[in-house]
Amino acid sequence: MRIGQPGVRLSAGVYCVWLGIQTFGVRLSSRRRRQGADRMLVVHVGRNMSVQPNQRGVPKSMLQAMLQARAPRFFPRIALPAAFAAFAAVSACAPVPEPSEQPVTERVVSPAVSAAPADPEASGVRYQANAAARGESAARGESAAFASALPSASTAIEAKMPTTTAFAVEAYKKLAAQPGNVAFSPFSIAASLAMTYGGAEGVTADEIRGVVWGRSPTSDVHAAYGPLLAAWATDQGPGMELRVANRLFGDKSSSFQPAFLALTKGAYRAELLPVDFRGASNRARQTINTWVAGETKNRIENLLGPGTVHAATRLVLVNALYFKGQWAHPFDATQTRTGAFTTARGAKVRVPMMQAQRSGFWHASPEVMVVEFPYAGGKLVMDILLPRDAKGLPALEASLTPDNLDKWTHQVGPGRLDIKLPRFRLAAAESTRLRPLLESLGIRKAFRPNEAEFGAMSRQERLWIDDVIHQTFVEVNEEGAEAAAATATTMRVYSAPKVETFHVDRPFMFVIRDKPSDQILFFGRVEDPSL
DSSP states (O other): OOTTSHHHHHHHHHHHHHHHHHHHHHHHHHOHHHHHHHHHHHHHHHHHHHTOGGGGTOOHHHHHHHHHSOOOTTGGGGHHHHHHHHHHHHHHHSOOOOTTSOOOOOOOOOTTSOOOOSOHHHHHHHHHHHHHHHOHHHHHHHHHHHHHTSOOOHHHHHHHSOOOHHHHHHHHHHHTTSSSOEEEOHHHHHHHHHHHHTTOOHHHHHHHHHHHHTTOOHHHHHHHHHHHHHHHHHSOOTTEEEEEEEEEEEETTOOOOHHHHHHHHHHHOOEEEEEOTTTOHHHHHHHHHHHHHHHTTTSOOOSSOTTSSOTTEEEEEEEEEEEEEEBSSOOOGGGOEEEEEEOTTSOEEEEEEEEEEEEEEEEEOSSEEEEEEEBTTSSEEEEEEEESSTTOHHHHHHTOOHHHHHHHHHOOEEEEEEEEEEOEEEEOSSOEEOHHHHHHHTOOGGGOTTTOOOTTTOSSSOEEEEEEEEEEEEEEOSSEEEEEEEEEEEEEEOOOOSEEEEEOOSOEEEEEEETTTTEEEEEEEESOTTO
């Protein structure tokens, strides 16, 4: 039997794999400083390679057997590096497919993300040493920068992105306590706070993370944000525009920590623009408003009103979100008719009602009916949540929880629908100050001059959050929807077969979300579409 025969090559491959695992494992266990960096590299590369074993001629059963095989005592400490060594060795020993076989899928690196360093020791150890010198908060920034340097598949990153559903639900309940229409962007608020969180330390950081992302790991928040933006930018097609922009406006006489600036620029694409808050705060405010208006196509022109920034302001962290999408199945404008809508106060108003009879996705429960309206491309959808009873919106809001919202919006199924949906436009006359809301949810120390911990943002002066200011615009018509939101965090120095009827003729809630990442972009309710 010749060594070139497939059976012998496979046996030799198994031996090479086992020998490689033991040898590589001993080296790793003796180099504990390299262990963390190797794991960081292996998790990503191993994930990419694991989807291709059969394309490289490796039997699936062989891979499973190797992963389940009994290992030496040190195996639990080196499980991920060993798995990577196994995949690499098997790929090298396995037969190379003939040209007629399915080619190996090429890994694609996003233009905005550079490839991982070739030498783990030269890169990972340097990051760990620098992080130790600068402190724990700097380590968060370095870890995010290192993770963002790894090549990534957008689908995997989108699925990993921590959701803000719980934060969205709690914020909605606070905002909905007052009568009237409601619209806000959980994603925009979270993005502004995420950049702020990058400069927070200690209990201050814990409070921000707990309120916005729950128990999600620190690295997930920063590392997944940039790839998600890249995925949204590249996935857009005809009839879809989704723009997210971040920017830091810092006082020209202030200095900020290099690790913080590197994090916000690398993960959030937020450049620092120097302005003169001390000597010309009103001009600086106008500069910020002009930038927001440009990023939202003039849908939000006056985010920061007079007095929101002043001579004590040192930094404003801004997120601007703009979305315009055509329906995957537009309404026929010639079929729009004026119809009756019963407001939350019981009054009858006449509003334009869009109409259609078609197949769609819907869900019904004793308290609510939900219809999913997809936009072009199918990744973004608007969910309309209609209470069963004409006066049932308060009861529906009382039963609103993260689990219920997920259940209502994720359990839709196909059916034939008779739809009537009002056109509506929600445009706030002025911005909303979110400090009371955020404090009530649990972000407290960040707003207290003597207790805020933002040393990872600046060592020159003690900073604290003055306010978080938010404004949203949403318009829905026969062609689709247009929505925009902006959030600014200001830092200051211490000084079925049958046709189902879905007639939206009473107050309702709406959600605009990205399905792959499950991020809620816009959330609100309509009590009176005639306003």
